[in-house]
Amino acid sequence: MKIKLILITASILLGFAVNAQKKYTLVDSKSKLTVEGTSTVHDWIMNSTVFSSTALFETEGNSPINIVDVRLNCKAGKILSDNSIMDGKTHKALKAETHPEITFVFNSIKSYTKLQDNFSGEIIGVLSIAGKTKKITLPFSGNVASTGTIQVKGSVQFNMTDFGIDPPTAMLGTLKTGDQVKINYDLHYVKSLN
Numbered sequence: 001m002k003i004k005l006i007l008i009t010a011s012i013l014l015g016f017a018v019n020a021q022k023k024y025t026l027v028d029s030k031s032k033l034t035v036e037g038t039s040t041v042h043d044w045i046m047n048s049t050v051f052s053s054t055a056l057f058e059t060e061g062n063s064p065i066n067i068v069d070v071r072l073n074c075k076a077g078k079i080l081s082d083n084s085i086m087d088g089k090t091h092k093a094l095k096a097e098t099h100p101e102i103t104f105v106f107n108s109i110k111s112y113t114k115l116q117d118n119f120s121g122e123i124i125g126v127l128s129i130a131g132k133t134k135k136i137t138l139p140f141s142g143n144v145a146s147t148g149t150i151q152v153k154g155s156v157q158f159n160m161t162d163f164g165i166d167p168p169t170a171m172l173g174t175l176k177t178g179d180q181v182k183i184n185y186d187l188h189y190v191k192s193l194n
Helices: 002-019 084-093
Strands: 021-026 032-039 044-048 051-060 063-075 101-115 118-129 132-144 150-159 175-191
Touching: 044 084, 051 150, 051 175, 063 118, 063 132, 101 132
Parallel strands: none
Antiparallel strands: 021 051, 021 175, 032 044, 032 175, 051 063, 063 101, 101 118, 118 132, 132 150, 150 175
8 A cells, every 4th residue: 555655656746747847949030049260360250040949948837947958950051151152161161061960969967057037057968060079068048038938048169170170261271260169049949839
């Protein structure tokens, strides 16, 4: 009898935990993903024009109290600037034809702090670019709007050579891009209907 009671209680608690996890999808029109870098001539910025993301939050009401999963997918060939020559060199450096997807997959949560409708912390995940993968720590901050939309933003820096990418050059090598790049993200999520 005691074992049966423990099993029933455990089932109820597990059921509650599962119900508290909610899947969210990206609001494309509000979300931004950019890449910044330097060169011997000027600093540069490129925009990711095609990307998608899903997130699984453990919630209390509409407010996330923990991050369970995050996945982001970006089309390497759709990272664009206002310069077609730079775009071509970037896509070649990213090996966009053979490795068209840039992905980030959640691994674990490093820290999470919540204060009312605001939250911040760091997650650890695997970033894959140009056929190479590396574990990275991704800092974030966010808030929950009155509509229930969750905004998450932050930035992370790394070296292109960490992923086997040769920093692009132009003008017979007189223009050289710096090795370090910075990815900025401003993602807006809404509760998934399925």
